[in-house]
Amino acid sequence: MTDLNIDDILAEYDTSNITIATVCSHSSLQLFHGAKQEGFKTLGIAVGEERRRFYDAFPKAKPDEFLMVDNYQDILDLTSELQEKNAVIIPHGSFVEYLGADKFLSLNLPTFGNRNVLRWESDRNIERKWLESAGLTMPREVKNPKNIESPVIVKYHGAKGGRGFFIAKTYEEFQKRIQPKKPYTIQEFVMGTRYYLHYFYSPIQNNAYKLNKGSLQMLSIDRRDETTIDEVQRLGSIAELEEIGIHPTFVVTGNIPIVLRESLLPKVFKMGEQVVERSLDLFGGIIGSFCLETVVTENLEFKVFEISARIVAGTNPYVNGSPYSDLIEPGLSTGKRIAQEIKYAAKTDQLNEILS
């Protein structure tokens, strides 16, 4: 599905002897654990002894071998070595971030999922086109700050980890906070409770919620825990804090397990279906794990503020099953589900359908 010769590489692979590989971060404990549960060899790519050492404390998730590198870009020089191990890469958010989008796209190794999705999620405008044309509702954009009539969230372009974000309830608040000469986007701040929905789309299996091609699962839900915004109320209201020069940040530090009101599940599956069907039209499909990041309003409507097109760290509370995945198979994690998909594709000679 990319410009690379992944099919040629796969043709050389001993698909009965695949090694699951990823970078030692993000959701790697879960990914290695799931891969081991399904009988795969595992390989962890790490920079620095500290990244390697703590796996000793988690024997069921410790990869069979480590590939120690000086920096993550070195992976690009080690593709032959990895190909010899029949390595399949499971990319996660940190994998893509550490390697850089361009280098990730040119990585000459079979990776789980469709790498083309990166072009559709890394630009906010293109992402919006995808999701809105799929029928999902996103928070409105406010083009002119003078039109701020209800709370908005202002995001500087390229701001990392939400540290540049701020919330404004009025134009006056916006003026007080905005920094000169920095490009920004203004988005409606949707009030409501946040739910991060973890889906799994298989183009090759039909044993779940059926789509035109393949089928859809919803494996778990979490709420992200963000510093400092999520405990800011211990100190005061945001307005009070900003007056004394303290600005809340939106840096993710962890994840809390949660379940959703059951009557909303039909909508959850409908949204997942729409996103997948549209992705098949647009770029060959969002394969495997993805996450819709949503707010549920007081009218019980979902507003989708972002999509993550691969495994999210929000699945980490569910290393040994979730209240949803346990209804598929007891103890099923997203990591295990991914390993099952690769195993099934290898057995039925369809790896090129799920790797790119």
Added chain:
Amino acid sequence: MTDLNIDDILAEYDTSNITIATVCSHSSLQLFHGAKQEGFKTLGIAVGEERRRFYDAFPKAKPDEFLMVDNYQDILDLTSELQEKNAVIIPHGSFVEYLGADKFLSLNLPTFGNRNVLRWESDRNIERKWLESAGLTMPREVKNPKNIESPVIVKYHGAKGGRGFFIAKTYEEFQKRIQPKKPYTIQEFVMGTRYYLHYFYSPIQNNAYKLNKGSLQMLSIDRRDETTIDEVQRLGSIAELEEIGIHPTFVVTGNIPIVLRESLLPKVFKMGEQVVERSLDLFGGIIGSFCLETVVTENLEFKVFEISARIVAGTNPYVNGSPYSDLIEPGLSTGKRIAQEIKYAAKTDQLNEILS
């Protein structure tokens, strides 16, 4: 226990071949899962294809068959068909709401629990009589708004899903917010952390916390997640928001798992005991699942602001066991516990003790 001839219906049942039935919403995944675990046939009642379709994604919870209806009141016309299947209804909150209290009370099918409890929980004054006469402490009522001396919550009569509720700290705030000519109730707003305690009372088994008749379990605890109130602090304090015309709502969107300080468990069981013993005196007993909705104050006292007299959606995080139910039997959910009770009653010919 009702005016219906449930005993006569049961007399005709093949109790070795019961079908567990409920409406496809609320906690139905858990109920079907638990029923299947205990070997029952299962039947889901649903309006609309979307309600049916997502069960395909959860094979261990998908009912064996669906009864598709145009609206939920149609169930009343299908009782013969359901009786032929030896159907036992597990009512949950949405079941009662969709059908309507009157129609639920007149439904000519064996339902789990004591339907008479509905008369005691649907009217706030009668509910208060039950709980206070049982020895539980509830938030004070404030009869005259001029007497507001500490924070209160104001509830319009018949307001749905907490959308009409508001909080006032003073009489002035009350005056600013109150709408003319709408009847309301004013209740002390109790400050503290909320715990929703999920009990199970069996009148026919004695293998747990023993009561005069039968025994009591506590299977799990959750905290409800309510939009928009539970993430309102991301934007500002309630007073700040109300000034710009934003009023928080209390609409339930999900549930978060939680455990309680262990030294409070004796009080938890005492409260459960008092509620059950009193219910036996008043109306034949609250049978099966119920939930006390509580606030724990800074003095570690429980204030009970509501009772739910059947399975609550707060048990949904625990489809595969909770930190409490795992100490009874690994993987025990409330749904499974209900199925066990029906199975035991059927085997020992005591179904009329737990169905009504």
Added chain:
Amino acid sequence: MTDLNIDDILAEYDTSNITIATVCSHSSLQLFHGAKQEGFKTLGIAVGEERRRFYDAFPKAKPDEFLMVDNYQDILDLTSELQEKNAVIIPHGSFVEYLGADKFLSLNLPTFGNRNVLRWESDRNIERKWLESAGLTMPREVKNPKNIESPVIVKYHGAKGGRGFFIAKTYEEFQKRIQPKKPYTIQEFVMGTRYYLHYFYSPIQNNAYKLNKGSLQMLSIDRRDETTIDEVQRLGSIAELEEIGIHPTFVVTGNIPIVLRESLLPKVFKMGEQVVERSLDLFGGIIGSFCLETVVTENLEFKVFEISARIVAGTNPYVNGSPYSDLIEPGLSTGKRIAQEIKYAAKTDQLNEILS
């Protein structure tokens, strides 16, 4: 490791027939459950029938026998009886609190862990010396209230359960709230999300994260739930509430499961290692369970505001395993891990390495 003749007592024990004993509170359900899983006899020490009775509802955690006392100090008079049962005490926070530190230190029974740690954690200044000399970062102390330049938390000496604590953002706020003639400490209020890290250090096993002597595990993480501070935002900002005479409190009422951003785990293990290595130098080591209570700042740095040197109630959500411990052994709780350590030490004749 204490002045007591614990080694002599142990020499008389039938170590193939140990009874695990603790006070019926705090984390006792988990401790009894874990001990029973590992095949130990169990004994619960309780004051009052209500403390005994609710265990009937949790058969897998109900101790084999109870020792009913009039008050917890009576344990001191019952040591011979307990020694005859080959009792090993697992102390938890309530055990130490109910008995009193002095009496706990003089208790003539083998207790799990190193009792000497109590001298290092019960005094805030000594605790600070330990943790800071271990290389951990703690919130700054503010010696003079006039130097308050950013939010602080003010703690009266000997205040129980956090009820005397208050937060001040300025010197003016401090002056408004401070009570005359009460000694206090002022600590920087660190903004961020709280994570309570549950470690286990074994001086006698080497199958985890290796230290100079023994090895380290991280079994789970929780967030404490504190009344009224954690739901105060439902009513208003702290400043608004204090104006009308409502002061938030920090009384623990429960625990919420949570996972941490995986890229922070190397730091988590490093901190644990530093604390243990330093404790070995200072007082013979912190043996078994301990907890670092941390805040993660917007720069993803840990500030450690406290250490608990034994099992914490924050492990209670994980009676049947956590997203971390499941990667060691499915279903592993801290209670079970402690029982395993005692079992292994008994088998290898090293009980004196882990008991004191």
